[in-house]
Amino acid sequence: MIIINSYILNKPKEIAYLKNKSSEMKALIDLIEEVETFRFKDPFEALISQIVYQSISFKAANKIWERIYDNYAPFSPESVLSIPFDELREQGLTNSKTKYIRNIAVAFLNKEINTNFHELNDEEVMNEVQKIKGVGRWTAEMLLIFCLERPNVMSYGDLAIRKGLEWLYDIDHKITKDEFAFYKDLFSPYATTASMFLWEINIRAFSNKKDYFE
Incomplete structure (x- = not known):
């Protein structure tokens, strides 16, 4: 990473x-x-990065994330959605992970979830982000650890x-x-x-x- x-x-x-x-x-x-x-300052970036790291080796995920980061950072919902689907997928993602990253971008852009995470307890944060298709409990827990620094x-x-x-x-x-x-x-x-x-x-x-x- x-x-x-x-x-x-x-x-x-x-x-x-x-x-x-x-x-x-x-x-x-x-x-x-x-x-x-390490810590992420931005919850949006933290979530899309953890989609990359789901269910594959750290080494393989790290290479994919480095490629995405080098090509597209800084990230915003608008900038992620402006990347053509196939172009994002060709960075090393599966179809599903590409969809999940775009799902996160849409949810943040359209304010489909409460992103005032500092006002929410751990379970409330996890419940909010798991409303997004592709974000499971592990991804939510990594957000708590590496961005929100919950103890x-x-x-x-x-x-x-x-x-x-x-x-x-x-x-x-x-x-x-x-x-x-x-x-x-x-x-x-x-x-x-x-x-x-x-x-x-x-x-x-x-x-x-x-x-x-x-």
């Missing part, structure tokens, strides 16, 4: 809380030490988060929703910060846990 507004995560209160809640999370945080993350988000729909929990807590099966909810509750009200460290397990390609922890 093009990291225009990247920064080093600086959440000492949240990190101290997480370390106190879980010895495994403490060990992970101590191992990783520093997380580079207590951990997405069951994110494979890397689920795999991270399985790795960190030696879960030898596909983590269930109930198990996932247990860990989110454990990390609340700072589940977003926990998510940042769980993502690093995938980003840094950690393998055999015994190689990292004594």
Whole structure:
């Protein structure tokens, strides 16, 4: 992803809380030490970018997003809708994702949803954006994390988060929703910060846990 507004995560209160809640999370945080993350200033751009990242590898999505960004940024609903459908699709998108991006542009342009997100709680934001065809819960949760900076988000729909929990807590099966909810509750009200460290397990390609922890 093009990291225009990247920064080093600086959440000492949240990190101290997480370390106190879980010895495994403490060990992970101590191992990783520093997380580079990013934020979108514009919810519209955040949403269309996350359509690109749906259901494909980070590496592949990153190449597509870089191409779209280089060719068409800055983004507005009007500018996105002015791009011919086939031209946008040829940037590496499927027909469906091209439609979804245009759906977002139409919804923002025509004020079909309430975009005063700062006035809404997390569930209200997700309910609003999921009115747009193509925007599911995962995409809405990424908006909460990487644009609105809500502190207590951990997405069951994110494979890397689920795999991270399985790795960190030696879960030898596909983590269930109930198990996932247990860990989110454990990390609340700072589940977003926990998510940042769980993502690093995938980003840094950690393998055999015994190689990292004594």
